[in-house]
Each structure stands twice: as C-alpha cells, then as structure tokens.
Amino acid sequence: MFCTPHLKIGNLREEPLEEIVKRGRNNIIYWWLHTRGPAGILGKLGVPLQQYHSICHACSKLMLEHAEDLVRYVQANREAVEQDIMDPTHFKAYLRVLENRREELGRMFGWEEGSAGKPGTRA
Numbered sequence: 001m002f003c004t005p006h007l008k009i010g011n012l013r014e015e016p017l018e019e020i021v022k023r024g025r026n027n028i029i030y031w032w033l034h035t036r037g038p039a040g041i042l043g044k045l046g047v048p049l050q051q052y053h054s055i056c057h058a059c060s061k062l063m064l065e066h067a068e069d070l071v072r073y074v075q076a077n078r079e080a081v082e083q084d085i086m087d088p089t090h091f092k093a094y095l096r097v098l099e100n101r102r103e104e105l106g107r108m109f110g111w112e113e114g115s116a117g118k119p120g121t122r123a
Helices: 017-025 028-044 055-065 067-076 078-085 088-100 102-109
Strands: none
Touching: 028 055, 028 067, 028 078, 055 067, 067 078, 088 102
C-alpha cells in the first residue's frame, strides 16, 4: 500500500469523523482525483499512456511513483487544476451516469416510480 501525507487528512482515533470530512472537502488533490481520475492525472503529469488493469492500478502508480510530481504540479498549476475540476464536461458525464442508472438508484434509495428519481419522494 501507499501512504502520502498529501492525502492523509486525519485519524479517527484522534478526532471526530466530522472534522476529518470537513478537512477533506478542502483538499484540491481529492477533488482532482474525483473529477479527473488517477489515469487522467498521470496523463496531465506527462506519464506515458499505458493500459491500467483497474482504477486501483492507476491510483497505485500515481501514489507510489508520482506523488511528489503530483504535488509539485498542483502547486505550480493550481488555477489550471481548479479550472479542470470545474470543467462542465465532468458534470455532464455524472448526469449521464445518473440517468443511465435511474431505476437502480430509485430502488436503492426507495424513490417512488414516476417521481423521476427525485430525492425526497420516497415510497
């Protein structure tokens, strides 16, 4: 496994989960990983494209071999990273996933049929 101080945001034995989650919300690397994914970030870092067996494989490569490159890149290009995080194409992709999984999500969350999968309309 890997451990990088840039991703460590707390210890449940030392503080409440609520505090740890709040701190994580402000971590730009978390947000970039969420929107771009580890393989996308490796590409931004100039790592030659390769086939990753899974998202975990790409994340391992990023954190084991390129963590310091990642931090330097974010520090030097913070504004570009923030713009990348806010790129509307990411949100469009999320909406497509939600639309494609509407029925499954409705069953999972107990939404009424015909409610168009709106939260708060439970059966």
